[in-house]
Amino acid sequence: MEQEIHIAGIVVYAQPEQIESIRSCIEDAPGAEVCATDSSGKLVVTLETDSTKRTLDIMDAIRALPGVLDVVLVYQHAEPIAALDQEVSQ
Template sequence: MESIKEAILLLPGSEIHAVSPAGKIVVTLEANLSAEIIKQMDAIHALAGVYSAALVYQHHEDIEALDQEIHDVADTSKLY
């Protein structure tokens, strides 16, 4: 497990958030292009000891979106 975690952390833009005793690892991958994320996923699949890797969520924003102001208005009807 340690060698798998070390290999994942060598991928640019990778971050490990959680590891379970059963051997599951929660990873965030960041890249400029979706194709780079696919290459990172392929690299994880190819690691010895990795049986499966699944992309659970993908988000993309244009760089210009970082300059936009976000107005945060709480909608109390959606608070739990």
């Protein structure tokens, strides 16, 4: 089976007073990056994983963090990892 890369965009809704500890926990996950936060408690996160299952596992782990209210998937894309080496014509 060919290796794949899975890229997901998620929004994490959190209690504002816990946003920094939540951010730190998210960034400890391999392939997770917090791209933006706001004072109301929203975090925009990207995930790069090797499978849909791994993406969902990370989302579930984030959902279980103290102070997290909800985690919403807003974008998901998967393709063979070899496709990253292909040149794109314009």
